[in-house]
Amino acid sequence: MFYPSDAEGIGGEYSGETHLAPDLLAARPWLTADTPRREVLTAVMAQEWTGLLALLGEYGPWVYAPDVAALQGLSRAYAALVSAATPAREEDVLAAARRHAGGTASLLARLEATDYRQKERGAAPETLAALEAAFWARAGETAAARRAEWAARRLRP
Structure with a gap:
């Protein structure tokens, strides 16, 4: 996004996305949790200016990164989480998800909604x-x- 009008338009268009606002707010404790969903992206851009909005994986997380290098770093971190969860037992993944104390649904719990476990090793x-x-x-x-x-x-x- 390059302009505040981009943030307003995209914020409105994606305001129905369940995890968008909570994910962006979870990484930004300086923004208030009661920020209306359609205004979260505008609030983020007002403080961080231009950036890339991306959904990493089918169920998140949503991220807003200042540049491609930062987006790649976030993607690698999420990939490490998914890679570690892939061979784990479902009970262990859900136990770890219950330990999540953030302001959004656990990424591990979101993974369990998909068929990410691989039967074959690659x-x-x-x-x-x-x-x-x-x-x-x-x-x-x-x-x-x-x-x-x-x-x-x-x-x-």
């Missing part, structure tokens, strides 16, 4: 290599398209 090396190749191909296509677009702009009279 993809075959060939599949992983193909996925990585597909990623780099798409990254290259994106970069080439952007480069061509920029070159076309510079050549215009």
Whole structure:
């Protein structure tokens, strides 16, 4: 989001998302818990300015990060939690979730609403290599398209 009007519009559009406001408020104790749902994003932006709003995983958490590096750090931290919970027994995950004292629903409890446990321990090396190749191909296509677009702009009279 780059403008306060972005925050207002997105805040209104996503005000029905169950965990958006609580997740953003849980990370920001300086904002009051009674901030109306549609105004939370505007309040965050008023104090942190531009940033990236993202939902990490199917059921959260929602995060607002100042840049891609921060978003990647949050994503890695969430991935570590999911990775640790994946092989754990459901009873252990729920016991840990009950220990959560934050202002939002435990991320561990939210995981239990999905089928995140893996029956098999991962993809075959060939599949992983193909996925990585597909990623780099798409990254290259994106970069080439952007480069061509920029070159076309510079050549215009």
